[in-house]
Amino acid sequence: MTNQIDLEAEIQRLLTEHDRIAEQGITIQRREHAIVLGGEVESAQRRDEICRQITGHFPEIEITCDIGITRAQAPIEVEEIS
Amino acid sequence: MIRIAAVGDVHVDKDVLGRYRPALEELPDRADALLIAGDLTRHGTVEEARCFATEFGGLGVPVVVVLGNHDHQSDLQDAVTGTLTDAGITVLEGSATVLEINGHRLGIAGSKGFGGGFAGACASNFGEREMKNFVGTTEEISARLGEALRSVECDALVALTHYAPVPETLIGEPLEIYPFLGCYQLGQAIDSAPTALALHGHAHHGSERGRTPGGVPVRNVAHPVIKQAYNVYQLLSETVDTELLPA
Numbered sequence: 444m445t446n447q448i449d450l451e452a453e454i455q456r457l458l459t460e461h462d463r464i465a466e467q468g469i470t471i472q473r474r475e476h477a478i479v480l481g482g483e484v485e486s487a488q489r490r491d492e493i494c495r496q497i498t499g500h501f502p503e504i505e506i507t508c509d510i511g512i513t514r515a516q517a518p519i520e521v522e523e524i525s
Numbered sequence: 526m527i528r529i530a531a532v533g534d535v536h537v538d539k540d541v542l543g544r545y546r547p548a549l550e551e552l553p554d555r556a557d558a559l560l561i562a563g564d565l566t567r568h569g570t571v572e573e574a575r576c577f578a579t580e581f582g583g584l585g586v587p588v589v590v591v592l593g594n595h596d597h598q599s600d601l602q603d604a605v606t607g608t609l610t611d612a613g614i615t616v617l618e619g620s621a622t623v624l625e626i627n628g629h630r631l632g633i634a635g636s637k638g639f640g641g642g643f644a645g646a647c648a649s650n651f652g653e654r655e656m657k658n659f660v661g662t663t664e665e666i667s668a669r670l671g672e673a674l675r676s677v678e679c680d681a682l683v684a685l686t687h688y689a690p691v692p693e694t695l696i697g698e699p700l701e702i703y704p705f706l707g708c709y710q711l712g713q714a715i716d717s718a719p720t721a722l723a724l725h726g727h728a729h730h731g732s733e734r735g736r737t738p739g740g741v742p743v744r745n746v747a748h749p750v751i752k753q754a755y756n757v758y759q760l761l762s763e764t765v766d767t768e769l770l771p772a
Contacts, residue, residue, distance in 0.1 A: 462568065465536075465567045465568055465595065465598065467729070468729030468730065468749060470730070482729065482730070482749070483729070483749040485535070485536050485537075485540070485541050485544070485748075486540040486541055486544070488540045489540065513748050513749050513752060514752050514753060515544045515545050515548055515748075515753070515754045516548055516753050516754060517547070517548035517551045517552075517555070517753070517754055517755075518555070518753050518754070518755065518756060518757055520757075521528060521555075521757040521758070521759050522744075522756065522757070522758050522759065523758075523759045523762050524721060524722050524742055524758050524759065524760050525762070
């Protein structure tokens with residue numbers, strides 16, 4: 444079983460180095476009985492793959508996914524630079 | 526007046542195709558050029574670069590980009606650059622370009638940049654060969670950006686990087702990883718020229734606004750920071766109109 448002290452590091456490296464994920468912007472926070480994942484990704488498929496890979500590699504860990512999909516609407520304001 | 530649209534860290538692959546396009550189709554009504562601050566792809570493959578060119582190319586306005594660390598992951602950065610260039614996208618790396626817009630010359634100098642940290646907590650060119658290589662890369666890339674910025678003759682000068690030139694736009698990121706997110710040498714390069722605006726990405730949990738020590742406005746345009754398809758910045762203003770609804 445994964446050393447609990449190293450768990451965040453192992454998940455973080457999995458999410459960055461796994462060739463189907465490559466995400467560096469996911470946060471990992473411990474709660475009493477679960478790991479909470481945060482941050483934003485570009486598609487629902489990427490979010491689902493993150494959860495699938497963590498569950499597959501760490502089946503003993505309960506995860507809660509708060510990962511959002513970054514909105515991609517056009518802006519309605521301009522910022523003047525001076 | 527010049528209006529430039531900007532975003533970074535779009536990480537395009539097949540699953541993203543079409544997500545940005547509705548907003549990009551409106552871009553020519555809102556801005557004169559699009560600048561993208563690196564991490565165009567997920568793994569830096571040629572196939573992903575083609576996806577990026579499909580999504581962000583053919584807009585009717587110039588598209589100028591720098592690569593990010595993700596675009597180097599497959600060690601195919603030259604092929605990625607070639608694919609983008611073939612699609613009409615300008616890729617900067619220690620180089621500059623000038624766009625003629627509304628009778629003005631917009632200069633853009635760009636570089637991926639690199640890490641190293643900021644004043645009071647930065648790496649030094651000292652010790653093991655690996656450490657000297659790391660900081661040496663920081664210094665070399667930053668020096669080339671400075672040379673590119675100082676080489677441009679234009680009415681408004683923009684610096685485009687992936688890594689951050691100041692720590693202010695990293696606020697929100699863990700302090701421990703600042704040296705992997707940017708370096709003060711990029712800020713020095715930006716301050717060595719009459720830069721009007723510095724744009725960067727890379728820091729997904731960072732903050733939007735900062736200034737270099739010399740006072741140049743810095744904007745972190747990483748997609749998760751701006752939370753829309755692109756931001757629009759107005760330079761050389763004659764009048765200020767902050768509404769951006771298309772005509």
